[in-house]
Amino acid sequence: MAVRTPRQVGEDVWKTRIEKVNAELVTLTYGSVVAQLCKDFRNDYVQVNEQLESMGYNIGIRLIEDFLARTNSERCRSFKDTAEMISKVGFKIFLNITPAILNWSQDNKQFSLIFDENPLADFVELPDDGKAVNELWYSNILCGVLRGALEMVQLQVEAEFVSDVLRGDDATEMKVTLVRVLEDEMPVGDE
């Protein structure tokens, strides 16, 4: 059997095995979560970012199981494969976008995802309080999702946004850095 590229896998799974849901529903749901968090934390956007990240983490550690169950994918050989998988399959099947992978670091442990479009941020205009534009990472949940999902497949990563069109930047960019590959856990007290 010919080896299928991540792009083919993504397209295929997206077409045949994913139930679709209305985009506005997702956008509005996420939007109201973020808006509510901003209200709850009295516009302390640093905390809102953290909160979104940790919500994402909790999603990620579950989502990865769904991802693996749907795609039947093999273990990635390198972090480069992982990046391809994230963009062409992961983002494809869950959000129907394929962010570009750019800016690989020398040691191949860091790359950037460039989001041409971001279904979470449709319609959004950040609050005009002079603070949100500098502090809030509106889509920060995605960072958490990646961190959680990758941790479950033994890759400890750090993910963070470095620019966002909502803030008036030219592109929306997320940096993903591999911290280390986790070892399998050993049974405790087993002799």
Next chain:
Amino acid sequence: MPSAIRLLALMGRENNPLYVRSFDRDTDSDTDPDRFNSAKADLRYHFLAHIALDVFAARLPSKSADSDFGLLFVQDGIAIYGWMTNTGVKIVLGFSSGEVIGSEIRSIFRAIHFAYISLVCNAFYSVDERRPITSRKFDLSVCRIVEAWNGSAPAPAPPRMSTSTVGSARAAPAGENVTMTYGQSRSGTPVA
């Protein structure tokens, strides 16, 4: 060349002004940021918008399900057309009268309605009937719609809405415009 749009007003359900904007040109320059001087004309246009409200109220009892209120009245050389959404938000457009405007006008109402929907869909926008709209994004999209109409520039691409899905994401492949309920382009077939 259709008549130019000179006034756009959005009135809330409680007949409060949400957005009143004049598109009269002070200069011929397309780049002058102050090319739409609102201050001068504001008061007159507020009057027109409020007169329109009375016409809306008068016609409402006999109105069928349609949003289009058509020509409301002509005053001071400005033909006022109206459109009311199902949520009671009224869109008022003032054209420099003279030429008859066909059913194309519906498309521009739809485009503006869509701009309003996008505005309301912003999670940080609090749908407060009392507060006038202050959104840069809304300003921009309205401006684009009106300029496309007034100038010879092609109408703005139809915005996406409603038919897209997420997978959670949208179904339309990137770059493909989803056909949608709102905002047909001006040159498109008028909606029946």
Next chain:
Amino acid sequence: MTIYSFWIFDRHCECIYHKDFKRPQRVLRPPTLASTTGDTKENAQQQQKRVVSSGGPPKGTGPLTVDDEAKLVFGVVFSLRNMVTKLAGDRESFFAFKTSKYKLHFFETQTNLRFVMVTDVRVEGIRPILEQIYAGLYVEYVVKNPLSPPEHPGGEGVNNELFSLGLDRFLTPLEIFE
């Protein structure tokens, strides 16, 4: 052909789900419990535990608690798996081993969830079944249950009705279930 037992171990090496099916030759079962074989499994397990707690740790051919058995099963599959990867490289995994009495099938996900099924020796190639249990039952009823905790210490969240029933409904009509 038949299935004897089914186990799930999480990435922390803990047994998070266990189910006994037909076990005609549970040789390690003490004679005092022979009368309870007709009872429900839970009952039998509880009784076993009670016997152990009163009678001290199992020795020799004494009763084997579910916990001890889980440790043994996990120990075996864990060492086998490690041995296989050491010998044949990271991408290699073992599928099953066989003794004269039973066959043990193993399936590990990339998230280090391990599915183990002990069956009759004649059962062949049930890896797809284990994969289906993972994709169709575990992911659907455990992972996607928003109220279940993300980790399952002591089997919390896994042992829910939907999953148990689903598992029964899925396995019973299979040929290997007999």
